[in-house]
Amino acid sequence: MLNWLRRPKYGTVERREMPAGIWDKCPRCRNLIYRKELERNLMVCPKCGYHHRLSAVERLEITLDQQAFQEYDASLTSTDPLGFEGYGAKLAEAREKTGQAEAVITGDGTIDGRRTVVAALDFHFMGGSMGSAVGEKITRATERAVESRLPLVIFSASGGARMQEGVLSLMQLAKTSAAIGRLHEAGLPYLSVMCDPTTGGVTASFAFLGDIILAEPGALIGFAGRRVIEQTIRRKLPDDFQTAEFCLQRGLIDMVVSRAEMRATLARLLAFFGAPRVAPAPEEPAPAAQP
C-alpha cells in the first residue's frame, strides 16, 4: 500500500475506542467483527454491509494504484483569520488526531493506470469542514487538472462550511464552484463521489457539480440537517431520508456503488471519458470485498 504519509494506520474514531483493537463492533448490526477481517473487507461489515467511514489516507490507499502518489499542497493549512474563540485549539487537536494538516488531501495518481487528479476529504478532521484551506486545495487541484488536462475525482465527506472562518468559508463554495466551472468548460471529466456524510456547503458546491455523481451505500447526503428539517415540518422524517439510496431514487445522483466496486467503476468511467492509460494496469486487482 502507499506509504507517503507517516500516520497511524486506520486511526478512525470508532476503532480507537475499542480495547486492544482486535475486535470491532459494527455500529449497524452490532456484531463483533475481527478487525483484520474488516480491514481485508475495505472496512465494510461482512455481516451487514455497513460502510465504515474512512480517513482520506485510507480512501486514497484503496482507490489509487500502488505507485507514487504526487501530493499537492501538503502543508497548506487554514489560519484563524477571525480570531474565533476556540478555533486554534480545535485545529491543533484535529492535526494531532489525524496527523494531517487539513481536512482534505489532494494530488494526482493513477486508477487502473489512468492518471487523474484526486481529492479526498477527511471527516475525522473537524468534520471534513471546508474553510479557506480546504477551498484553496480543492481549487488548486482543479486548476492543476485543467492545466495538465487530467480528469478530476473528488471523494467528499464533510459536514459543510467551517463556521470558525465565517463568510470566508461560505466564499469557498464560490471559489471551488468557479474552478469546477472552468474544468467543465475545458471539457474534462469530473467524477464526484459522496461518502458518509456529505452535507451542507460541500453539497451546495463542488460535490453536486460532478459530470457523474456516485455515492457509497447508506451515505448521508443532504443540504439541511435532519433536526432542522424536522423542526420546520413538525414531523419525523423517514429513516432513509437523505441516504444515498433516497437521493438515487429522487434523481439527485447517478449511482450507488459499493466500496468493493468503486475503484473498478471509477476506472470504467475514466476510460469512457477518454482518460489515457499512462501506466500498465496493476497486476493485482484491488482486494475484493464481500457485500
Next chain:
Amino acid sequence: MTQRPPRPAADLDHQLAELEQEIGRLHVRARDHSESRETEIAALEQRAAQLREEIYRNPSPWHIVQLARQAQRPRLVDFLGSLFTDVIEIHGDRLFRDDPALLTALGRFDGQPVVVLGHNRGKDTKENIARNFGMPYPEGYRKALRAMRLAEKFGYPVISFVDTTGAHPGDQAEERGQAEAIARNIQEMSRLKSPILVVVTGEGGSGGALAIAVGDAVLMLQYAVYTVISPEGCAAILWHDASRARDAAAALKLTARDLQDLGIVDEVLPEPLGGGHRDAEAVYRVVRDGLGRHLQALREVPREVLLDRRYAKYRRIGRVVETLAAGGDGDRAEARP
C-alpha cells in the same frame, strides 16, 4: 455627544431595556394610583433617548443583526418600485412551480434594460407566509438561473437583491435537490456572460444567499449582515448555548464593514442613523447611486476581462498558510493563490 467613557454596546442594550421597563412601570403606577410621575418619566425618557442614540451611532454586531432583521426594512418590492421603471415580473422555473420566495423581473434602470431578481421578503406576517419569509425552494434558485440566462442571451446586466435567513430547510426542498440548485447557480454565476451586480440589503443567510450573490460587484447596506450561519445556530452548535448568539454575532464577522475588510464586499452603502427602515427614501438614494456607478463601470469592461476579473475576485478569498512540515512548526509564509 456624551463625555462618558465608551462602554460595551451589549451593556448599553441591557441598560436601555431596563430603562424602558422602568418607564413602563412608572406609567402603570401613575395610572393605577393617579399619581403624577411625569418629571421622573421625562428624565428616564431623556436617558433612554441618549442611550438609543449611542447604540445607533456605534451599534454592536448583535445590534446590526437586529437592524438587518427589522420588519419594516425596505424590501425587494420597494426597490423595484423606486429604482426601476417598466417593471415586468416573470414567473416559474419551467420545471416544477413558481416560487414566491424569489422574485424575478425585467425592468429598466436609468432607462437601460436589466434583469432584476432577489429574495422576496414581505413586511407583515401575511405577506411573509405567502412568500415563505423569502426562503427559496430549489425552484426559486432555478427560476433565478432562468432569468439570468435570459439576461445573458440579450446582454443585459443582472441586478440581484439578497435578503434571506437562508434556504428553506424542508424535506421537499431536499428531495428536489436544494444543494444541487444552489451549487449550479454559484457555478453558473461565476461564468455568466453578463455583468452581475449584487446588493445585500438585509440578511445574507449562507448558501441560500450565495445562490444569487456571486457577482462582479457586491454592495452591502451598512446594517445588513452576511453570514455562513445565523448567530443563534452558531452558538448552539459550537457552544451548545443559543443564548450566546450575541457573542457569535461578534465572532462571525458578519457586518458590512467586516466583510469589506475581508475583501468580500466591494462597497458599503451608508444607511440613515438608526437603520434604513427610518428613512427608506435615503436607502433608495444610496442604492440607486451605488448601482448606477458600478453598472456604468462594468458596461465598459470587455466580456473576457469581466469573466477573468470575476474569477480572480473569488479566487483570492480566504486566508491560508503553508508550513514546511505538515502540522509542524515550520516557517510560515502567506500563501499566494
